Amino acid sequence: MxxxxxxxxxxxxxxxxxxxxxxxxxxxxxxxxxxxxxxxxxxxxxxxxxxxxxxxxxxxxxxLSEEERALFRNLIRVTGIGAKLALGILSGVSADEFQRCVLAEDTARLVRLPGIGKKTAERLIIELRDRLPQTPAGLDLPARAVTQQPLGAADEAISALLALGFRPAEASALVQAIPAEGKTSEDLIRAALQAAAR
Missing domain, CATH: 2.40.50.140 (Nucleic acid-binding proteins)
Structure with missing residues:
Protein backbone atom coordinates (compact mmCIF):
# COMPACT_ATOMS: atom_id res chain seq x y z
CA MET A 1 0.00 0.00 0.00
CA LEU A 64 -4.13 16.78 1.92
CA SER A 65 -5.29 15.44 5.29
CA GLU A 66 -5.42 12.01 6.88
CA GLU A 67 -8.95 12.83 8.09
CA GLU A 68 -10.20 13.28 4.55
CA ARG A 69 -8.53 10.06 3.44
CA ALA A 70 -10.18 8.25 6.37
CA LEU A 71 -13.59 9.56 5.26
CA PHE A 72 -12.89 8.43 1.67
CA ARG A 73 -12.06 4.95 2.99
CA ASN A 74 -15.26 4.88 5.01
CA LEU A 75 -17.28 5.97 1.98
CA ILE A 76 -16.00 3.23 -0.33
CA ARG A 77 -16.95 0.64 2.30
CA VAL A 78 -20.60 1.66 1.93
CA THR A 79 -22.66 -0.62 -0.30
CA GLY A 80 -22.92 0.86 -3.80
CA ILE A 81 -20.32 3.63 -3.26
CA GLY A 82 -17.27 3.29 -5.49
CA ALA A 83 -14.13 5.39 -5.52
CA LYS A 84 -15.43 7.74 -8.24
CA LEU A 85 -18.65 8.46 -6.37
CA ALA A 86 -16.74 8.93 -3.10
CA LEU A 87 -14.51 11.46 -4.85
CA GLY A 88 -17.61 13.30 -6.08
CA ILE A 89 -19.05 13.39 -2.56
CA LEU A 90 -15.85 14.84 -1.11
CA SER A 91 -15.78 17.39 -3.94
CA GLY A 92 -19.32 18.56 -3.26
CA VAL A 93 -19.11 18.92 0.51
CA SER A 94 -16.37 19.34 3.12
CA ALA A 95 -15.56 16.36 5.32
CA ASP A 96 -16.74 18.37 8.31
CA GLU A 97 -20.10 19.20 6.73
CA PHE A 98 -20.57 15.64 5.49
CA GLN A 99 -20.11 14.32 9.02
CA ARG A 100 -22.68 16.82 10.31
CA CYS A 101 -25.16 15.73 7.61
CA VAL A 102 -24.77 12.06 8.54
CA LEU A 103 -24.98 12.66 12.29
CA ALA A 104 -28.03 14.93 11.82
CA GLU A 105 -29.55 12.47 9.29
CA ASP A 106 -29.87 15.33 6.79
CA THR A 107 -30.87 13.41 3.65
CA ALA A 108 -32.06 16.63 1.96
CA ARG A 109 -28.50 17.97 1.90
CA LEU A 110 -26.94 14.67 0.86
CA VAL A 111 -29.19 14.17 -2.19
CA ARG A 112 -27.82 17.42 -3.66
CA LEU A 113 -24.43 15.73 -4.10
CA PRO A 114 -23.59 14.28 -7.55
CA GLY A 115 -24.81 10.70 -7.98
CA ILE A 116 -26.63 10.57 -4.63
CA GLY A 117 -30.33 9.71 -4.58
CA LYS A 118 -32.60 9.36 -1.57
CA LYS A 119 -31.93 5.64 -1.06
CA THR A 120 -28.17 6.13 -1.31
CA ALA A 121 -28.34 9.05 1.14
CA GLU A 122 -30.26 6.90 3.61
CA ARG A 123 -27.72 4.08 3.17
CA LEU A 124 -24.84 6.50 3.82
CA ILE A 125 -26.47 7.59 7.08
CA ILE A 126 -27.25 4.04 8.24
CA GLU A 127 -23.80 2.63 7.42
CA LEU A 128 -21.67 5.61 8.48
CA ARG A 129 -23.30 7.17 11.54
CA ASP A 130 -21.51 4.78 13.91
CA ARG A 131 -18.17 4.90 12.05
CA LEU A 132 -17.68 8.67 11.92
CA PRO A 133 -16.32 10.78 14.78
CA GLN A 134 -19.18 12.17 16.82
CA THR A 135 -17.56 15.60 16.76
CA PRO A 136 -16.69 16.79 13.22
CA ALA A 137 -13.07 17.81 12.98
CA GLY A 138 -13.56 21.02 11.00
CA LEU A 139 -11.56 20.26 7.88
CA ASP A 140 -12.45 23.34 5.83
CA LEU A 141 -9.34 25.25 4.79
CA PRO A 142 -9.14 28.39 2.65
CA ALA A 143 -8.49 27.77 -1.02
CA ARG A 144 -5.26 29.17 -2.46
CA ALA A 145 -5.34 31.66 -5.27
CA VAL A 146 -4.57 30.24 -8.69
CA THR A 147 -2.93 31.92 -11.63
CA GLN A 148 -3.19 29.39 -14.45
CA GLN A 149 -4.37 30.61 -17.81
CA PRO A 150 -8.13 30.34 -18.43
CA LEU A 151 -7.65 28.97 -21.95
CA GLY A 152 -10.20 26.18 -22.41
CA ALA A 153 -11.38 26.70 -18.84
CA ALA A 154 -15.01 25.78 -19.55
CA ASP A 155 -14.05 22.52 -21.28
CA GLU A 156 -11.70 21.61 -18.43
CA ALA A 157 -14.40 22.40 -15.87
CA ILE A 158 -16.96 20.22 -17.67
CA SER A 159 -14.43 17.40 -17.95
CA ALA A 160 -13.72 17.60 -14.22
CA LEU A 161 -17.43 17.53 -13.34
CA LEU A 162 -17.90 14.46 -15.54
CA ALA A 163 -15.03 12.76 -13.73
CA LEU A 164 -16.78 13.55 -10.45
CA GLY A 165 -19.96 11.77 -11.50
CA PHE A 166 -22.14 14.50 -13.02
CA ARG A 167 -24.14 13.63 -16.14
CA PRO A 168 -22.90 15.35 -19.35
CA ALA A 169 -25.98 17.56 -19.75
CA GLU A 170 -25.90 18.53 -16.08
CA ALA A 171 -22.18 19.34 -16.12
CA SER A 172 -22.52 21.42 -19.27
CA ALA A 173 -25.54 23.32 -17.94
CA LEU A 174 -23.82 24.11 -14.64
CA VAL A 175 -20.71 25.49 -16.32
CA GLN A 176 -22.56 27.42 -19.03
CA ALA A 177 -24.68 29.16 -16.40
CA ILE A 178 -21.54 30.79 -14.96
CA PRO A 179 -20.06 33.94 -16.56
CA ALA A 180 -16.72 32.56 -17.74
CA GLU A 181 -14.84 35.75 -18.57
CA GLY A 182 -11.61 36.00 -16.60
CA LYS A 183 -12.24 32.76 -14.70
CA THR A 184 -9.92 29.75 -14.51
CA SER A 185 -11.21 26.19 -14.73
CA GLU A 186 -10.85 25.95 -10.95
CA ASP A 187 -13.07 29.03 -10.51
CA LEU A 188 -15.70 27.47 -12.75
CA ILE A 189 -15.55 24.08 -11.00
CA ARG A 190 -15.91 25.71 -7.59
CA ALA A 191 -18.86 27.83 -8.74
CA ALA A 192 -20.53 24.83 -10.42
CA LEU A 193 -20.20 22.71 -7.28
CA GLN A 194 -21.66 25.53 -5.20
CA ALA A 195 -24.57 25.90 -7.63
CA ALA A 196 -25.22 22.15 -7.59
CA ALA A 197 -25.35 22.17 -3.79
CA ARG A 198 -28.06 24.86 -3.63
Missing amino acids: IGFLRGTLVAKRAPSVLVDVGGVGYEVDAPMSTFFQLPEPGVEVLLFTHLVVREDAHSLFGF
Missing part, protein backbone atom coordinates in the same frame (compact mmCIF):
# COMPACT_ATOMS: atom_id res chain seq x y z
CA ILE A 2 1.26 3.50 -0.84
CA GLY A 3 0.60 5.58 2.28
CA PHE A 4 1.69 8.99 1.02
CA LEU A 5 3.59 10.77 -1.73
CA ARG A 6 6.05 13.60 -1.14
CA GLY A 7 7.36 15.20 -4.29
CA THR A 8 7.12 18.03 -6.78
CA LEU A 9 3.74 18.93 -8.21
CA VAL A 10 4.23 18.76 -11.98
CA ALA A 11 0.74 19.40 -13.36
CA LYS A 12 -2.87 19.93 -12.31
CA ARG A 13 -5.90 19.09 -14.43
CA ALA A 14 -8.97 18.60 -12.28
CA PRO A 15 -9.52 16.17 -10.76
CA SER A 16 -6.06 14.71 -11.50
CA VAL A 17 -2.60 15.83 -10.49
CA LEU A 18 0.85 14.61 -11.48
CA VAL A 19 3.51 14.35 -8.76
CA ASP A 20 7.21 13.70 -9.44
CA VAL A 21 8.66 11.53 -6.68
CA GLY A 22 12.33 10.81 -7.27
CA GLY A 23 11.94 10.91 -11.03
CA VAL A 24 8.77 8.80 -11.13
CA GLY A 25 5.54 10.57 -12.10
CA TYR A 26 2.48 9.48 -10.12
CA GLU A 27 -0.97 10.29 -11.49
CA VAL A 28 -3.29 10.96 -8.56
CA ASP A 29 -7.01 11.73 -8.52
CA ALA A 30 -8.02 14.18 -5.80
CA PRO A 31 -11.31 15.61 -4.56
CA MET A 32 -11.84 19.29 -5.27
CA SER A 33 -11.42 20.05 -1.57
CA THR A 34 -7.78 18.97 -1.94
CA PHE A 35 -7.31 20.18 -5.51
CA PHE A 36 -8.24 23.80 -4.72
CA GLN A 37 -5.67 23.96 -1.92
CA LEU A 38 -2.73 22.67 -3.94
CA PRO A 39 0.09 25.10 -4.78
CA GLU A 40 1.16 25.93 -8.30
CA PRO A 41 3.25 23.35 -10.25
CA GLY A 42 6.90 23.31 -9.24
CA VAL A 43 6.22 23.30 -5.51
CA GLU A 44 6.70 20.30 -3.21
CA VAL A 45 3.52 18.65 -1.95
CA LEU A 46 2.61 15.89 0.48
CA LEU A 47 -0.47 13.82 -0.33
CA PHE A 48 -1.90 11.04 1.82
CA THR A 49 -2.92 8.34 -0.63
CA HIS A 50 -5.20 5.38 -1.08
CA LEU A 51 -4.57 2.79 -3.79
CA VAL A 52 -7.54 1.06 -5.41
CA VAL A 53 -6.59 -2.14 -7.26
CA ARG A 54 -8.94 -3.63 -9.82
CA GLU A 55 -8.40 -6.24 -12.52
CA ASP A 56 -8.26 -3.57 -15.23
CA ALA A 57 -6.56 -0.68 -13.40
CA HIS A 58 -4.63 0.58 -10.39
CA SER A 59 -5.94 3.99 -9.29
CA LEU A 60 -4.25 6.27 -6.77
CA PHE A 61 -6.26 8.84 -4.82
CA GLY A 62 -4.67 11.68 -2.87
CA PHE A 63 -5.74 13.92 0.02
